[in-house]
Amino acid sequence: MDILKKTLDEMNFSFSSNEFSEKARKNGLSKREVDNGVIASFLHKNAVQGVTKRMWRKHNGLTSDKKLSDKIMEAIDLLKSNGYKVLKPVTDWIDV
Numbered sequence: 350m351d352i353l354k355k356t357l358d359e360m361n362f363s364f365s366s367n368e369f370s371e372k373a374r375k376n377g378l379s380k381r382e383v384d385n386g387v388i389a390s391f392l393h394k395n396a397v398q399g400v401t402k403r404m405w406r407k408h409n410g411l412t413s414d415k416k417l418s419d420k421i422m423e424a425i426d427l428l429k430s431n432g433y434k435v436l437k438p439v440t441d442w443i444d445v
Contacts (some may be wrong), residue, residue, distance in 0.1 A: 352376045353391045363399065363406045366392065 356373045371386055373378070378387070391396075396405040425435050 350391075352378050353395075357391075357395060357407065360407065364403065366403045366405060369405065394439070 350364060352373060356369060356376050359372060359376075359384055360369060369392065373388060374383065382388075392405055392440065396407055398404070399406055399439075
């Protein structure tokens with residue numbers, strides 16, 4: 350477990366599970382532990398999964414989700430004020 354904590358500390362704020370696995374192996378994690386899913390369990394408890402299943406970001410105790418949401422809204426406002434169009438995917442459920 351110390352190897353995984355050390356590895357997480359060495360990672361950038363945003364990283365892929367492949368990068369994490371490679372660095373954990375260099376830090377001494379065995380292939381058997383990797384194959385047993387130790388990394389996945391650790392990441393689910395100690396990091397936030399990104400947009401894709403393989404991307405992760407560290408928990409940031411200094412920044413709450415509200416502050417992150419505010420920053421995203423500021424970025425969207427900046428883009429819109431410069432003529433960009435910002436879209437988000439919408440899924441609707443329709444009665445068949």
